[in-house]
Amino acid sequence: MSIENIAPEYIRAIAPYQGGKPISEIAREYGLNEADIIKLASNENPLGMSPNAQVAIGAAIVDVARYPDGNGFELRTAVSRKYGVPQSQIVFGNGSNDILELSARAFLQVGDEAIYSQHAFAVYPLVTQAVGATGIVVPAKGYGHDLDGFLKAITPKTRLIFIANPNNPTGTLIDKTTLASFLKQVPKNVLVILDEAYDEYLSSHDKSEAVSWLSTYENLIISHTFSKAYGLAGLRVGFGLMHTDVADILNRIRQPFNVNLLAQAAAVASLADDGFVARSYAANQAGMLQLTQGLEQLGLQYIESYANFISFAVKNAENVNEQLLQHGIIVRPIANYDMPDYLRVSIGLFSENKRFLEALALVVKNND
Numbered sequence: 001m002s003i004e005n006i007a008p009e010y011i012r013a014i015a016p017y018q019g020g021k022p023i024s025e026i027a028r029e030y031g032l033n034e035a036d037i038i039k040l041a042s043n044e045n046p047l048g049m050s051p052n053a054q055v056a057i058g059a060a061i062v063d064v065a066r067y068p069d070g071n072g073f074e075l076r077t078a079v080s081r082k083y084g085v086p087q088s089q090i091v092f093g094n095g096s097n098d099i100l101e102l103s104a105r106a107f108l109q110v111g112d113e114a115i116y117s118q119h120a121f122a123v124y125p126l127v128t129q130a131v132g133a134t135g136i137v138v139p140a141k142g143y144g145h146d147l148d149g150f151l152k153a154i155t156p157k158t159r160l161i162f163i164a165n166p167n168n169p170t171g172t173l174i175d176k177t178t179l180a181s182f183l184k185q186v187p188k189n190v191l192v193i194l195d196e197a198y199d200e201y202l203s204s205h206d207k208s209e210a211v212s213w214l215s216t217y218e219n220l221i222i223s224h225t226f227s228k229a230y231g232l233a234g235l236r237v238g239f240g241l242m243h244t245d246v247a248d249i250l251n252r253i254r255q256p257f258n259v260n261l262l263a264q265a266a267a268v269a270s271l272a273d274d275g276f277v278a279r280s281y282a283a284n285q286a287g288m289l290q291l292t293q294g295l296e297q298l299g300l301q302y303i304e305s306y307a308n309f310i311s312f313a314v315k316n317a318e319n320v321n322e323q324l325l326q327h328g329i330i331v332r333p334i335a336n337y338d339m340p341d342y343l344r345v346s347i348g349l350f351s352e353n354k355r356f357l358e359a360l361a362l363v364v365k366n367n368d
């Protein structure tokens with residue numbers, strides 16, 4: 001028996017997550033200077049992080065010989081205040097992916113089913129398969145979630161439903177009324193994970209109201225991240241808001257020190273800097289307009305996005321991606337999301353978006 005066969009069949013069947021390649025790797029592979037490379041591949045914040053967070057990291061660094069606070073007291077206090085949720089209803093994660101994974105480990109076992117949409121965030125199938133449960137993929141409707149289809153897909157085996165709102169990589173948004181009506185119809189013994197990683201990029205009109213639903217729905221888990229608008233992707237910190245009993249379950253299986261000391265300090269400082277989030281939102285709005293106008297000028301179809309990225313259709317997407325890399329532009333091919341004719345580009349700074357559009361214009365012309 002070969003060594004890999006010791007792992008259960010459902011583990012061996014998992015296709016590894018394909019992340020955006022780091023700038024250093026592309027520089028090596030394509031013989032480019034790192035300084036000339038633009039990475040618009042992982043939906044990171046082009047403004048970086050809040051200056052407050054930088055100061056907080058500097059101040060906290062002298063303490064890294066110590067373990068972090070396993071309960072994240074200061075961060076818990078800050079999140080509780082910001083979202084108006086009792087402290088007992090918050091679980092912290094090593095990124096919000098950790099919350100997704102903890103939920104799967106806590107509530108799914110072999111033979112159970114988890115529902116998610118076609119073209120939905122890649123981590124949902126990953127965490128589902130990792131515990132030997134079965135993923136049920138509901139075909140997308142106009143690239144978005146078909147919640148009626150979700151309701152029809154619920155069986156006695158269903159334990160978890162994953163919903164990304166806005167969704168990555170399509171950027172689609174489910175409106176609040178549709179979502180509220182959906183929740184009402186989901187059986188109480190099925191957990192709904194509402195992944196709001198991009199909520200800070202929504203207008204005040206579209207912004208989620210899900211926190212106000214927590215008191216009604218014991219089966220609701222809302223996940224948030226500091227990786228996107230807060231610009232702390234490299235530190236890995238996110239959190240889930242949920243009923244106290246659900247939080248208690250997740251806390252039992254979470255690693256005691258899953259959020260590191262620098263991440264906690266930076267997250268607390270970031271939450272206190274609303275101005276930075278407002279600037280990030282404004283820059284994203286402007287960049288989104290710049291990119292959509294640019295794509296329209298190139299005659300390329302795109303999916304209207306509510307997040308900090310946009311997916312656009314292009315002939316020979318794989319080829320176009322390769323040629324963009326030769327120009328030092330990293331975007332994300334999304335064939336693994338069942339979208340082989342699309343590329344996803346994150347919204348960058350004005351100058352980065354401009355360089356991307358210029359390179360894309362050349363590449364598309366060459367491909368015609």
Ligand SMILES: Cc1ncc(COP(=O)(O)O)c(C=O)c1O
Pocket residue numbers: 042043094095096097098121164166167168195197224225226227233236237238
């Ligand atoms: C929809 C969605 N959820 C969650 C995440 C995970 O973010 P993190 O683990 O960095 O908090 C991402 C990251 O790309 C995402 O797109």
